[in-house]
Each structure stands twice: as structure tokens, then as C-alpha cells.
Amino acid sequence: QVQLVESGGGLVQFGGSLTVSCAASGISFSPSVMGWYRQAPGKEREKVATMTRLGVTTYADSVKERFDISRDNDKNTVSLRMNSLKPEDTGVYYCSSTSYYYSDQPLYWGQGTQVTVSS
Secondary structure, three states: OOEEEEEOOEEEEOOOOEEEEEEEEOOOOOOOEEEEEEEOOOOOOEEEEEEEOOOOEEEOOOOOOOEEEEEEOOOOEEEEEEOOOOHHHOEEEEEEEOOOOOOOOOOEEOOOEEEEEEO
């Protein structure tokens, strides 16, 4: 019954910006950690950014200073603002969530939204 639904993916030119959003439903708690992973063609899924309930964030080195994660604990939503996009940012972006308790590994996953950055 737990669902994470992403939105906002699409096609953007090099150097452009895009925001992907995720809404969690079917839960009666605020997850300890919510975040975003991505998977490029032929590559393993990688962690992009996460945020805890208290606002502590982590970013992959490749996106630091370009991406900005935010969340609303009351609405159980999380968004990722992506700036200065590069072709290597292309991939399927997945929303993730833990339970109420902290874990380095997500418990729930969204279906993903495609982000394509053209040259």
C-alpha cells in the first residue's frame, strides 16, 4: 500500500534546470530519510541526494553545488532541484524512502521518472 510517485521528469538542454518531485502515500509516519537515486544506461543505480527529517542532507560528489534537495515532512514529499544539467545526468531518477527509523538502505522505491539532458 505504500507508494512513492515521481513527477517532473523530461527533456532539458545542457546547462538547463529541472525539478523532480515525489509524493509518498499509504504511510502514517514521516520517514527518517527520503531521497533520490538515479540509473544511467549500462550503469548501476547510484545515490544522488538524501535528506533526513531534521534536514541533514547528503549529495553525490558529481552533483554537489548543482542539485538541491528539499522535503516537506507534513506532506511527505521530497523534491530535487537540478541546475546546470549535463548529459551525464541523464537517467531514470528514483524516489526512495526509509521507514520511520534511520537506515542507509531505502525500504521503498518509486517507479522512476526519466530525465534526459541533451548536448
